[in-house]
Amino acid sequence: MTTVDPAPPPPMRLRELVFGAACAAAVRAAARLGVADALEDTPMTVEDLASAVKSQPKTLRRLLRALACQGIFVERPDGTFAHTEMSRLLREDDPHSLRYIALWCTEPWTWDVWPKLDEAVRSGRNVFEDVYGKEFFEYLNEEAPESAHVFNRAMTTSSEQSARDVANLLDLSGVSSVADIGGGQGQVVASLLEKHPGMHGTLLDLPGVVENADPRLREGGALADRVSIVARDCREDIPVQADMYIIKNILEWDDDSTRRALANVRKAARPGARVVVIENLVDDTPSMRFTTAMDLLLLLNVGGAKHTRQSMVDRLTDAGLVIGEIRPVNPYLHAFECTVPR
Numbered sequence: 001m002t003t004v005d006p007a008p009p010p011p012m013r014l015r016e017l018v019f020g021a022a023c024a025a026a027v028r029a030a031a032r033l034g035v036a037d038a039l040e041d042t043p044m045t046v047e048d049l050a051s052a053v054k055s056q057p058k059t060l061r062r063l064l065r066a067l068a069c070q071g072i073f074v075e076r077p078d079g080t081f082a083h084t085e086m087s088r089l090l091r092e093d094d095p096h097s098l099r100y101i102a103l104w105c106t107e108p109w110t111w112d113v114w115p116k117l118d119e120a121v122r123s124g125r126n127v128f129e130d131v132y133g134k135e136f137f138e139y140l141n142e143e144a145p146e147s148a149h150v151f152n153r154a155m156t157t158s159s160e161q162s163a164r165d166v167a168n169l170l171d172l173s174g175v176s177s178v179a180d181i182g183g184g185q186g187q188v189v190a191s192l193l194e195k196h197p198g199m200h201g202t203l204l205d206l207p208g209v210v211e212n213a214d215p216r217l218r219e220g221g222a223l224a225d226r227v228s229i230v231a232r233d234c235r236e237d238i239p240v241q242a243d244m245y246i247i248k249n250i251l252e253w254d255d256d257s258t259r260r261a262l263a264n265v266r267k268a269a270r271p272g273a274r275v276v277v278i279e280n281l282v283d284d285t286p287s288m289r290f291t292t293a294m295d296l297l298l299l300l301n302v303g304g305a306k307h308t309r310q311s312m313v314d315r316l317t318d319a320g321l322v323i324g325e326i327r328p329v330n331p332y333l334h335a336f337e338c339t340v341p342r
């Protein structure tokens, strides 16, 4: 049985924290091996689990013990293992699955950049370009197809989970067209079009991303005749007219890219158009540990930052947008509702 002190004394807690990489690696290993998918509702012996995930029982037990210390799987008195709420989230078929998010946050490139965090803090710049010789998204889409796939799946899961919240939050009265800038594979657009049958949607993202757009939006898909797909770098231009522009989890890169993307929205949008920016904030949020960790990873890979409420307000104001309501979308996200001045 695995028992863990829920509030260890500070020296033990610090020892645990500096081994955070072991914890992340253990979650990644379980996700890659498919342990959570192999374990059904009935508890299983390590031997049966090992044969299901093609591993050695002894080493699988060590992995499971390390995870059980974190509340991921539980060891029962008879030595079998069972699911916990957290381990279920590693199943691919769980409706709230975090399997691809877990893989994304622990992709091979992350292990190359974390050791250089002190360098990035000193210089204020990303370290990715020094390590890999090109911009992060260029690298991802041109040289790391497996990582790009994981990224797109992770974005899709988190988008699917937040798209419904976004669709429920937004009042779309008077809106007949909506454009999602950097909209990934289009889950938000698809949710909005499904909810509002008269509406037209545009999905704009980089070419390598939109070519794998949600099947509902692609040729032959149920929503295809109401959607335009635009493969474009939104820092270059945004050739899209819409009543409402959505920009979700994009403006967390470097400031220059944010300025260029917002300037292009302003150039494209007619006076009175609505611009809804949705971001995770590093203040005023219940998910501080996760968001501050993502903030550091963004520094390392794109020289970016998660925003505070004020820094987001400043960027939007600088872009000449008029800010209306700022509202939580869910425990992770806030929406800044803006309009283009008349």
Ligand SMILES: C[S@@+](CC[C@H](N)C(=O)[O-])C[C@H]1O[C@@H](n2cnc3c(N)ncnc32)[C@H](O)[C@@H]1O
Pocket (backbone or CB within 6 Å): 137, 155, 156, 158, 159, 181, 182, 183, 184, 185, 204, 205, 206, 209, 232, 233, 234, 235, 247, 248, 249, 250
């Ligand atoms: C964190 S994801 C957010 C995706 C989606 N908006 C969502 O919230 O699920 C960032 C997105 O920005 C896209 N992106 C990155 N650079 C871009 C650029 N220069 N022009 C357009 N899209 C870009 C990525 O391909 C990715 O889909």
